[in-house]
Amino acid sequence: xxDELADRRLVKRLLAHDREAFNAFFDGYFPRLYRFARTRLxxxxxxxxxxxxxxxxxxxxxxxxxxxxxxxxxxxxxxxxNEIAEYRERVARDRRHVVLTEDAPDIRAAVEAIAAPESxxxxxxxxxxxxxxxxQVALDQLPTHYGNALEWKYLYGYSVEExxxxxxxGLEAAQSLLARAKRAFQEVYGTLTNDLxxxxxxxxxxxxxxx
Amino acid sequence: xxxxxxxxxxxxxxxxxxxxxxxPRPQPPPGDTEEVRRAVLAEWEAVTGSRIRRNRAGLGxxxxxxxxxxxxxxxxxxxxxxxxxxxxxxxxxxxGVVTTENGVRVSAGSGIVxxxxxxxxxxxxxxxxxxxxxxxxGPQSRVSxxxxxxxxxxxxxxxxxxxxxxxxxxxxxxxxxxxxxVGTQFLVRLDDEQLAVGVREGRVTLTRxxxxxxxxxxxxxxxxxxxxxxxxxxxxxxxxxxxxxxxLAPPFDITGRTLGEFLAWFEAQTxxxxxxxxxxxxxEFRNAVQRGSVDSPPFQKLATVxxxxxxxxxxxxxxxxxxxx
Numbered sequence: 001x002x003d004e005l006a007d008r009r010l011v012k013r014l015l016a017h018d019r020e021a022f023n024a025f026f027d028g029y030f031p032r033l034y035r036f037a038r039t040r041l042x043x044x045x046x047x048x049x050x051x052x053x054x055x056x057x058x059x060x061x062x063x064x065x066x067x068x069x070x071x072x073x074x075x076x077x078x079x080x081x082n083e084i085a086e087y088r089e090r091v092a093r094d095r096r097h098v099v100l101t102e103d104a105p106d107i108r109a110a111v112e113a114i115a116a117p118e119s120x121x122x123x124x125x126x127x128x129x130x131x132x133x134x135x136q137v138a139l140d141q142l143p144t145h146y147g148n149a150l151e152w153k154y155l156y157g158y159s160v161e162e163x164x165x166x167x168x169x170g171l172e173a174a175q176s177l178l179a180r181a182k183r184a185f186q187e188v189y190g191t192l193t194n195d196l197x198x199x200x201x202x203x204x205x206x207x208x209x210x211x
Numbered sequence: 212x213x214x215x216x217x218x219x220x221x222x223x224x225x226x227x228x229x230x231x232x233x234x235p236r237p238q239p240p241p242g243d244t245e246e247v248r249r250a251v252l253a254e255w256e257a258v259t260g261s262r263i264r265r266n267r268a269g270l271g272x273x274x275x276x277x278x279x280x281x282x283x284x285x286x287x288x289x290x291x292x293x294x295x296x297x298x299x300x301x302x303x304x305x306x307g308v309v310t311t312e313n314g315v316r317v318s319a320g321s322g323i324v325x326x327x328x329x330x331x332x333x334x335x336x337x338x339x340x341x342x343x344x345x346x347x348x349g350p351q352s353r354v355s356x357x358x359x360x361x362x363x364x365x366x367x368x369x370x371x372x373x374x375x376x377x378x379x380x381x382x383x384x385x386x387x388x389x390x391x392x393v394g395t396q397f398l399v400r401l402d403d404e405q406l407a408v409g410v411r412e413g414r415v416t417l418t419r420x421x422x423x424x425x426x427x428x429x430x431x432x433x434x435x436x437x438x439x440x441x442x443x444x445x446x447x448x449x450x451x452x453x454x455x456x457x458x459l460a461p462p463f464d465i466t467g468r469t470l471g472e473f474l475a476w477f478e479a480q481t482x483x484x485x486x487x488x489x490x491x492x493x494x495e496f497r498n499a500v501q502r503g504s505v506d507s508p509p510f511q512k513l514a515t516v517x518x519x520x521x522x523x524x525x526x527x528x529x530x531x532x533x534x535x536x
Binding site (some may be wrong): 038 | 222232235237238244246249
């Protein structure tokens with residue numbers, strides 16, 4: 001079953017008022033969308049929560065219009081992007097009336113003194129952070145169970161047996177899923193890193209030639 | 212075959228190495244997750260519940276049943292072999308701990324079947340009724356839901372808001388009388404000494420045996436355990452007596468709605484009258500389309516919404532006066 005087909009089936013079940021489908025939808029997409037929003041909202045947890053809540057609420061209202069032409073996560077990200085843009089516009093409007101405390105000259109000097117760089121090599125530091133982020137973005141772009149399975153295997157060190165148990169499938173099915181997940185990850189991560197700088201990797205090591 | 216194995220082994224090696232550069236994806240705070248889940252679930256219940264009924268029963272029936280959608284049944288006793296009892300309400304909000312008479316904890320999103328008795332203890336809760344309207348249960352209350360149109364108040368307080376959408380009357384029964392709404396908002400409080408009914412909007416009829424008394428907005432009816440008839444008295448339709456019910460106001464998603472629509476909701480939830488300090492401000496802001504989504508009690512929400520619009524308010528008796536900052 002293709003991912004789009006699985007997404008369409010999930011939406012169909014959601015529209016049929018299937019509570020298990022709601023749980024799968026929320027548990028599968030809320031954390032990914034939250035990370036998507038948070039990265040774009042200066043790591044602000046409260047605003048991210050608010051924006052994602054509005055995004056999901058609007059998505060629920062528009063569910064019947066989802067045709068499966070793009071992955072469900074892509075569709076949700078489009079709605080989320082619009083919400084983020086609206087939020088920024090609103091903040092920009094509000095800022096015209098607000099003088100930020102940290103903009104006062106004496107406070108700004110104090111804040112800047114505290115904000116020392118993490119590393120003496122900013123470029124290295126940036127690459128490291130960007131690699132971390134891009135791997136996480138790639139995991140979020142995969143179907144939920146693919147991303148989870150890879151994280152369980154490579155970051156939490158779960159065995160295939162444990163992953164099978166967590167997914168509620170047999171050993172062979174878990175092995176097969178992991179193989180598909182690895183290929184899908186390789187493709188997405190490769191696309192992300194190559195696309196960013198026209199062929200060269202930006203975030204650090206590539207899948208093809210890790211350093 | 213061998214090439215394929217080699218390629219798989221290489222992919223495994225590469226991925227292992229690559230993942231040493233990262234860490235598990237950060238998870239949203241659990242409190243935020245639950246808060247958003249409740250909000251999205253409520254929206255899903257409303258949207259898909261109404262859709263199902265529209266498909267099954269046609270547009271005529273949908274208005275009455277649009278908000279019954281919960282799938283988590285809260286009920287007492289053994290399952291009925293003839294099938295699940297119909298849902299008569301869904302839980303919209305719970306503050307503190309509310310249980311059934313069997314000690315089952317009630318949570319937002321739960322469905323309520325007929326015959327369930329709810330006990331609020333120190334908590335309080337609101338229900339969205341299948342036939343329309345909101346029923347809110349105050350602290351230290353025991354309420355038995357006989358059907359979607361009738362609740363028995365055994366102790367404590369309930370607040371009912373027909374939201375002007377019900378096709379049928381709603382009745383609250385107590386040992387001291389039976390209160391019937393006629394498209395209204397009213398509050399019923401029962402304690403060891405008396406039954407007190409306060410009407411915020413519309414009319415209610417209190418029936419005791421063969422006697423019936425009707426009260427309109429701004430009136431209260433008091434019947435004592437001693438049985439000295441029913442006393443009628445003027446009441447305020449806002450303020451302290453109503454505050455607990457305001458804290459259970461249903462969510463209002465302001466995105467895409469005008470300030471005027473929001474203020475109408477605020478008036479309905481608080482019993483206050485909203486006016487603008489001057490016509491120019493009203494002309495400029497009443498139809499202004501709003502954005503954002505803050506789920507908070509009415510007064511808190513009013514302050515937030517007005518601040519975003521560069522407005523402020525003051526209280527003058529039962530009036531909320533809005534002016535520029």
